[in-house]
Amino acid sequence: MSDSTVVTDAARAMARSPITKVVGFLICVELASGVLQGYYTPIFTDIARHLSIKDADVNWFEAAQLIVSALVVPLLARLGDLIGHRKVLLLSTVVTAAASWGVAFAPSFGLFLVAWALQGFYVVWLPMEVAIIHRRTGGSESRVRGAAGLLVAGLEIGVIVGALASGALAESLGMTALLAVPAVVVTLALVAIWFGVEESPVLAHGRVDWQGFTLITLALGLVMAGLVVLRIVGPASAWPWLLVLAGVATLVPFARVELAHPEPLVDLRVLGAPGQWPVQATAFLFGVSVLGAQIPLSTFARTDPEVTGYGLGASAGRVSIIIGGYVLSLAVGALLLHVVGRRIGTRAAMVGAAVLVGVGYLLFLPFHDTLAQTMTNMVIAGLGSGALVAGLPTAAAAAAPPTHTGLTTGMTNTTKTIGGAFASSVFAIALASTGSVDAEATAHASLTGYLTVWAICGVTALVAAVFLAVVRPRGGPLTGLSETPGLPEIPMPPVGA
Secondary structure, eight states: OOHHHHHHHHHHHHHHSOOHHHHHHHHHHHHHHHHHHHHSGGGHHHHHHHHTOOGGGHHHHHHHHHHHHHHHHHHHHHHHHHHOHHHHHHHHHHHHHHHHHHHHHOOSHHHHHHHHHHGGGGGGHHHHHHHHHHHHTTTOHHHHHHHHHHHHHHHHHHHHHHHHHHHHHTTTSOHHHHHHHHHHHHHHHHHHHHHHOOOOOOOOOOOOOHHHHHHHHHHHHHHHHHHHHHHHHOTTSSHHHHHHHHHHHHHHHHHHHHHHOSSOSSOHHHHTSTTTHHHHHHHHHHHHHHTTTHHHHHHHHHSOHHHHSOSOOOOHHHHHHHHHHHHHHHHHHHHHHHHHHHHHOHHHHHHHHHHHHHHHHHTTTTOOSSHHHHHHHHHHHHHHHHHHHHHHHHHHHHTSOGGGHHHHHHHHHHHHHHHHHHHHHHHHHHHHHSSOHHHHHTTOOOHHHHHHHHHHHHHHHHHHHHHHHHOOOOSSSOOTTOOOTTOOOSOOOOOOO
């Protein structure tokens, strides 16, 4: 029996299998993912005080988590194709649960940093879930849309519930008990996967490209090390720049190894297709704002204007309400992409979404003095972010061959996470190295630093819009970025970050 026959028979079997039960349990996993993404944001300032660090330094452990996520996603996504997506989903949840308990009970900043970084394994959940659903529906776009829409609903509910819960509990629980809540939620998600999700047939064959994994780890590690050294010794020293250049140079042998490897960790030919690379480039630039700007927005909102002359002076509870409004705008943006895409074309709708993100963050430059101004800016950026979050991962999935769905969906998260990791490092430097000595002495970042952060977020989003606007796919599997109204080939479920 040929491989194509096996693939066809497996796809038909998955299309006939019941999916409602599986989606129900996967929603539980996305609820946990939402809690992880929303719970900590209102209390980042409290965590900084608990660890005796400055607001700017909080960005460093966020950068550590993002870079771990960027490293493990391509590896785990490839393993999902080779050994089964359910196994990888289960493994990543075990690591995330253990790390979440470590965050709660870490006695020092160093151990907290390690546990927080390992918590980044949750980023692979959504790609694995999309791959599981894709296999079980035989690649049916309409069924994937419906199932993924339910998943993102669970994600967004989890973000809102997590943010509101931490804001409400911050005043009544000690820090250890407060940080233990997400650990309990992730542990329950582990139980849901164990009992509720069955393994799909493995369609891919081969092995893991460990040489490629080593090279990409070295490249990202050198770049991140350069950014850390830049924060310590300053831009006048040559050492941080040499480390960054060494990291970039390592990408050359990495590319050669991947192109020559029969089963590469990162299939550069697939990712370099005319309809695929604009999606990946946009995901990288989008990660700057959707991931890198979370902590600066939280610490800015918590900053007391009577002490620093800027900020909103918001409590943890009020910050959780701000986050809730932002997440609702993400949901609306995701839904609007499907509607607008049918009328003006998917590519034009995604270009407009990127412009909204850019405008929203650039509006922070003149308008940041009141809660109303902040919420307006965040809603505008949230509408665009929701639309991009909806379109990017599923665009990559639509372009993927059946044996690489895990890899390609995972790469959108990888490139987005790398963008967020680099942004978090740059933002930490900007917030710590600009402004007055008084602001540094009181552990607060400067207003100039925050303005720098918002400017970078706005500009990168507009550059992403240019990528989507000027690139014309020359055929290939991904035709969803066409301008033809009423023909949205890309599945359009609002997929979470």
